[in-house]
Amino acid sequence: MEGKDCREIFKKNSIKTTKQRELVFGVLTDSDVPLTVEEIYVILMEQEKNMSLSTIYRILDVFVSKNLVQKSNITDNKAVYEVIGIGHKHHIICISCGKIIALDHCPIKEYEIALENETKFEIISHKLVFFGYCPDCKKK
Template identity: 85%
Template sequence: MESKSCKEIFKKNDIKATKQRELVFQLLTDSDVPLTAEEIYVKLMEKEKNMSLSTIYRILDVFVSKGLVQKSNITNNKAVYEVLGMGHKHHIICISCGKIIALDHCPIQEYEKALERETEFNITSHKLVFFGYCSECRKKSE
């Protein structure tokens, strides 16, 4: 997927390419961790001053409806967005403050191979997310 440009991906998914959509998609693609709409807004503010937060929500909704981007609710008031099908990354998420850290390797590749042998499935993807409390939140609750 890295070799494909935004434009090709948009075309394939029947999404009209606009500069703002490309900026949002590129940012999500380049990010190691899922981002909230607010984080996208802040990061893009320098490049694209005219883009409002509601525009970003609309753009994200389009991506989600086309299956390009996944929306996940981490805490009650925090939803994050990540591009689907980009190799894969695993995350550990603080369920109190919503902090997300990307793991630098996949811990279950061996297990996946064993599972394929066992089940005769051709496994094409998996999801694995860890949830808990980060060190700062643990300090606060002590």
């Protein structure tokens, strides 16, 4: 994500813009799957952007508190983070190696509408995660 776009999002959400926040937000917006803090750290190191794990945690806490980023525990009780509002995503997770794949569409949109009609709830979001074995682990 471009720095200008980050700055506009941060300003709109009353977040002070820093280079480190821009870098972490950029890593999250560029990813198709939720990332752990460690994965964000590795990506930043590969980009030769030096940042401590504690700094990444603090930045993510700010993003979560401002509802820019969603924190979930969908794998091995490790928290994963993804940007809210940049596409509606569901995931398939390999229970052997932990690989995560994002689905490119929502398979339950019609069901959500029917559920709203039946229950009279106003559904504002949902989360769907499939678990199984990836092709590589299935071969083992």
